Amino acid sequence: MRRYEATREIMNAIGDELVVCNIGHPSQEIFKLRDRPENFYMFGSMGLSSSIGLGVAMAQDRMVVALDGDGSVAMNMGTLATIGLVRPKNYMLVIIDNQSYGSTGFQRSFTADNLRLEEVARGSGVESVVAVHRETEIAPTVTRLLKEDGPHVLVVKCEPGMPDGIGVIPIDGMEVRNRFMAAAKPG
Amino acid sequence: MSTLPAVTSNNPAEQLYERVRSHGIDFFVSVPCSLLGEVIEILEGDTEVTYTPVTREEEGIGVLAGAYLAGRRPAIVMQNSGYGNIVNAVCSLVNYYSIPIVMLVSHRGSAGERIEAQVPMGDAVQGVMEASGVKCVPIAHPSDLDGVDEGIEWALAEEKSIAFLFPFSFWQDAETYVPEHR
Ligand SMILES: [Mg+2]
Numbered sequence: 001m002r003r004y005e006a007t008r009e010i011m012n013a014i015g016d017e018l019v020v021c022n023i024g025h026p027s028q029e030i031f032k033l034r035d036r037p038e039n040f041y042m043f044g045s046m047g048l049s050s051s052i053g054l055g056v057a058m059a060q061d062r063m064v065v066a067l068d069g070d071g072s073v074a075m076n077m078g079t080l081a082t083i084g085l086v087r088p089k090n091y092m093l094v095i096i097d098n099q100s101y102g103s104t105g106f107q108r109s110f111t112a113d114n115l116r117l118e119e120v121a122r123g124s125g126v127e128s129v130v131a132v133h134r135e136t137e138i139a140p141t142v143t144r145l146l147k148e149d150g151p152h153v154l155v156v157k158c159e160p161g162m163p164d165g166i167g168v169i170p171i172d173g174m175e176v177r178n179r180f181m182a183a184a185k186p187g
Numbered sequence: 188m189s190t191l192p193a194v195t196s197n198n199p200a201e202q203l204y205e206r207v208r209s210h211g212i213d214f215f216v217s218v219p220c221s222l223l224g225e226v227i228e229i230l231e232g233d234t235e236v237t238y239t240p241v242t243r244e245e246e247g248i249g250v251l252a253g254a255y256l257a258g259r260r261p262a263i264v265m266q267n268s269g270y271g272n273i274v275n276a277v278c279s280l281v282n283y284y285s286i287p288i289v290m291l292v293s294h295r296g297s298a299g300e301r302i303e304a305q306v307p308m309g310d311a312v313q314g315v316m317e318a319s320g321v322k323c324v325p326i327a328h329p330s331d332l333d334g335v336d337e338g339i340e341w342a343l344a345e346e347k348s349i350a351f352l353f354p355f356s357f358w359q360d361a362e363t364y365v366p367e368h369r
Binding site: 018020040042043044045047048049050051052053054055056057058059060076078079081082085086173174176177180181184185186 | 214237239240241242243245246247248249250251252253254255256257258259261275276278279280283284285286
């Protein structure tokens with residue numbers, strides 16, 4: 001299983017939740033798999049997907065899923081400390097851990113060696129931390145966690161690599177922003 | 188929006204906070220600075236705003252961008268050194284998606300500074316803000332706080348971020364200031 005297959009399982013299990021998508025290929029894959037106004041595609045600011053998701057969760061009551069990567073979370077590891085401090089019930093951080101910096105050419109990341117982000121999450125005060133290794137576990141786990149109070153940190157372990165021909169996102173930042181803001185509006 | 192009393196205080200921190208809240212700013216993050224201690228204390232006690240400390244200013248910008256996307260009016264409270272930690276997030280997130288964030292920035296390295304190492308970033312910060320597309324408004328004294336009103340109205344109308352710089356002179360007489368801690 002690569003990130004693409006893992007993401008497909010996650011997006012299939014998502015209902016009407018607001019989703020913040022990580023920079024680069026992850027956002028492109030999500031756009032191809034299941035584009036919707038409730039998806040915010042982060043085109044810059046590597047490392048901040050989990051933080052943007054946390055802000056959306058703190059600002060309103062709907063469930064928020066932040067999709068992030070191992071390299072990105074390592075770049076902004078303080079985010080786990082803040083999630084463990086704020087502990088929003090309506091927040092799930094999914095870390096797709098392919099032990100590599102996928103969007104820059106699959107260079108080895110810190111989780112290829114000693115870093116265990118699930119342990120950092122637990123050590124930051126997040127109680128609901130789950131790691132899954134098999135593709136068939138992903139959708140049932142996401143479905144179950146979305147019904148329970150968060151915050152949740154779900155680490156999905158997968159292989160490096162991605163399919164050919166994913167393609168770029170054809171809509172620009174302001175359109176992504178405006179339709180997300182409309183979708184996130186209460187009522 | 189705010190239920191805080193009209194401005195009656197002579198305390199610069201209280202005056203500043205009341206001005207900011209009067210524009211409906213309702214979502215805050217902070218990173219500490221000795222000059223901002225009182226503002227952060229007031230913030231912690233205000234049950235009508237959403238607030239969290241953050242580990243680093245860049246993370247805070249991400250949180251605030253999310254808050255704006257969900258319909259809130261966000262602000263960060265930080266030291267000017269923190270601006271150095273957010274430049275990429277300002278350019279590729281805040282400016283790119285046109286997100287107005289109010290930045291309340293203590294200006295270390297301004298006249299009255301006793302710690303030499305604060306001076307280089309203190310001298311650089313305005314230029315760094317302008318180069319990264321954030322309007323910078325120095326507020327030298329509490330009597331200049333009208334600049335905060337004008338600035339926030341502009342930022343919200345234009346959907347652009349704005350930084351207010353508060354040097355030692357804003358908080359108290361620079362000549363008599365002796366920092367208790369860094
Ligand atoms: Mg990765």
